[in-house]
Amino acid sequence: MAYQLYRNTTLGNSLQESLDELIQSQQITPQLALQVLLQFDKAINAALAQRVRNRVNFRGSLNTYRFCDNVWTFVLNDVEFREVTELIKVDKVKIVACDDTGSNTTE
Amino acid sequence: MANSANTNTVPKLYRSVIEDVINDVRDIFLDDGVDEQVLMELKTLLPRCLGICGWHSLWENKLMQSRAVDGFHSEEQQLLLQVQQQHQPQQQQHHHHHHHQQAQPQQTVPQQAQTQQVLIPASQQATAPQVIVPDSKLIQHMNASNMSAAATAATLALPAGVTPVQQILTNSGQLLQVVRAANGAQYIFQPQQSVVLQQQVIPQMQPGGVQAPVIQQVLAPLPGGISPQTGVIIQPQQILFTGNKTQVIPTTVAAPTPAQAQITATGQQQPQAQPAQTQAPLVLQVDGTGDTSSEEDEDEEEDYDDDEEEDKEKDGAEDGQVEEEPLNSEDDVSDEEGQELFDTENVVVCQYDKIHRSKNKWKFHLKDGIMNLNGRDYIFSKAIGDAEW
Numbered sequence: 001m002a003y004q005l006y007r008n009t010t011l012g013n014s015l016q017e018s019l020d021e022l023i024q025s026q027q028i029t030p031q032l033a034l035q036v037l038l039q040f041d042k043a044i045n046a047a048l049a050q051r052v053r054n055r056v057n058f059r060g061s062l063n064t065y066r067f068c069d070n071v072w073t074f075v076l077n078d079v080e081f082r083e084v085t086e087l088i089k090v091d092k093v094k095i096v097a098c099d100d101t102g103s104n105t106t107e
Numbered sequence: 108m109a110n111s112a113n114t115n116t117v118p119k120l121y122r123s124v125i126e127d128v129i130n131d132v133r134d135i136f137l138d139d140g141v142d143e144q145v146l147m148e149l150k151t152l153l154p155r156c157l158g159i160c161g162w163h164s165l166w167e168n169k170l171m172q173s174r175a176v177d178g179f180h181s182e183e184q185q186l187l188l189q190v191q192q193q194h195q196p197q198q199q200q201h202h203h204h205h206h207h208q209q210a211q212p213q214q215t216v217p218q219q220a221q222t223q224q225v226l227i228p229a230s231q232q233a234t235a236p237q238v239i240v241p242d243s244k245l246i247q248h249m250n251a252s253n254m255s256a257a258a259t260a261a262t263l264a265l266p267a268g269v270t271p272v273q274q275i276l277t278n279s280g281q282l283l284q285v286v287r288a289a290n291g292a293q294y295i296f297q298p299q300q301s302v303v304l305q306q307q308v309i310p311q312m313q314p315g316g317v318q319a320p321v322i323q324q325v326l327a328p329l330p331g332g333i334s335p336q337t338g339v340i341i342q343p344q345q346i347l348f349t350g351n352k353t354q355v356i357p358t359t360v361a362a363p364t365p366a367q368a369q370i371t372a373t374g375q376q377q378p379q380a381q382p383a384q385t386q387a388p389l390v391l392q393v394d395g396t397g398d399t400s401s402e403e404d405e406d407e408e409e410d411y412d413d414d415e416e417e418d419k420e421k422d423g424a425e426d427g428q429v430e431e432e433p434l435n436s437e438d439d440v441s442d443e444e445g446q447e448l449f450d451t452e453n454v455v456v457c458q459y460d461k462i463h464r465s466k467n468k469w470k471f472h473l474k475d476g477i478m479n480l481n482g483r484d485y486i487f488s489k490a491i492g493d494a495e496w
Contacts, residue, residue: 005456009477010484011121014170015128032139036132043127048475048486051120056478056487062469062494072459074471076494081480083487088480090453097459097473 002045005098007037015040057082060093072097117484121170451482457490467496 006012019033060079066072074095081088137143457476463469471492478485 003458005458006477008454009456010170010479011124011477028136028141029139032135032141035135035139036128039131039135040124040128043124043131045475047120047124047127048477048488051123052116052475052486052488054116054487054489056476056485056490058471058490058492060492060494062467062496065469065496067462072462074494076492079494081478081485083485088485090480093453093455093480095455095457095471095473097455097457097462097471097476100458100460100474 001038002041003098004037004041005096006041006044006048009044011044012037012040054083063092070099117486120486451479453480454478455480455490457487469494469496 007016016037019028019036022028023030023033058076058079058081060076063075063077065074072095074097076093076095077091079090079093081090455473455476455478457473460472460474462471471490471494473490473492474488476487476490478487
């Protein structure tokens with residue numbers, strides 16, 4: 001089972017909202033929606049692993065850190081993200097990182 | 108162009124993921140007995156069929172709404188969909204109901220159908236009170252009037268529940284004022300009459316509880332003049348009570364209200380159970396909420412309040428900490444994480460290869476991440492970072 005980590009992204013959230021609306025209008029069942037989300041997890045994990053090949057650097061100051069259930073959560077301030085092509089500055093960013101060695105069991 | 112690398116790859120990746128998911132779930136859909144027509148129905152509502160089935164166009168619309176991905180759709184579609192963010196598709200049943208009723212107009216013009224489709228996937232807001240279902244109808248008929256997408260979008264730009272008075276600008280430049288009452292009822296006033304809205308009121312009377320019924324408004328454009336009053340919708344049963352000044356019905360008491368509601372709805376389950384209340388309209392209620400001799404109670408309550416305040420000061424209670432316990436309030440140094448109101452919480456969702464710390468110097472080795480920074484999406488296969496704590 002792949003990480004459900006990516007459900008809280010633009011892509012994942014929009015998918016969930018769409019599924020919720022279909023459920024509301026009773027065009028699909030919640031169970032089906034869950035299946036779709038599980039399929040999404042697999043697809044996004046695979047796509048990120050295979051189709052993306054770029055690198056980013058970043059620097060900032062660490063505000064908080066948390067390590068729980070093998071998940072790191074950081075909050076950084078005044079961060080600069082640097083890619084080859086562009087520079088992105090943010091005042092605050094939250095980083096949620098799961099362990100890359102193996103995946104969690106789904107709920 | 109500095110932005111070309113990521114802005115090109117992100118939508119492409121998203122599209123490929125969407126297509127993969129669609130393909131994979133199509134089998135699941137069929138196995139589950141979901142009619143392919145469901146997918147097709149949504150597909151026809153799309154302006155541009157980028158993918159295979161219409162269902163995921165709903166998804167793409169959402170992506171568009173989030174505006175995190177550039178170049179996913181044209182700007183026109185974006186404009187249309189931005190408006191949808193403010194719509195609340197709460198009355199989904201009625202949306203569905205209206206679907207059946209208005210099957211034909213949907214198929215006439217694909218662009219108009221698109222606007223309707225756009226309506227449906229509007230963003231959901233949990234706290235929204237009743238949304239006017241009629242918006243979908245309104246739009247349908249505005250579509251029938253050959254409104255452009257932009258005009259429709261402008262028309263739809265009503266943040267329901269946000270402003271008490273909203274103005275709908277129809278295609279002929281009419282101003283429909285939508286007034287949202289305190290109890291969530293919406294009245295539509297037509298100052299002018301070129302596009303007339305017929306509205307059916309279908310209140311849902313529910314015994315045993317005070318419910319603001321859902322108003323279904325079937326809007327149909329009518330030529331000719333119609334008195335502005337036709338546009339006014341009457342609303343939930345609660346209005347009946349407000350008109351009845353002789354009786355003050357506390358909202359906590361649910362029983363009497365449905366009693367009267369039942370009467371108007373020709374349901375009479377409860378009136379007999381509350382003989383005292385049925386006689387209430389004839390008698391001026393002077394106790395309960397209409398009690399005027401409450402001075403004694405107030406004095407007693409004030410005494411209690413003073414005592415409670417003293418206790419609070421002694422205990423250093425959590426409430427009222429700012430004024431009463433200025434000393435303690437300065438002990439907390441850390442900031443709240445939600446200290447500011449901002450549109451975008453910059454989030455990075457990824458996996459970590461290695462997290463290293465030396466004294467207060469942290470090093471991050473991350474991979475396979477999706478970032479949302481300043482409202483835009485970025486993706487990386489590898490990220491290395493430094494931070495000082």
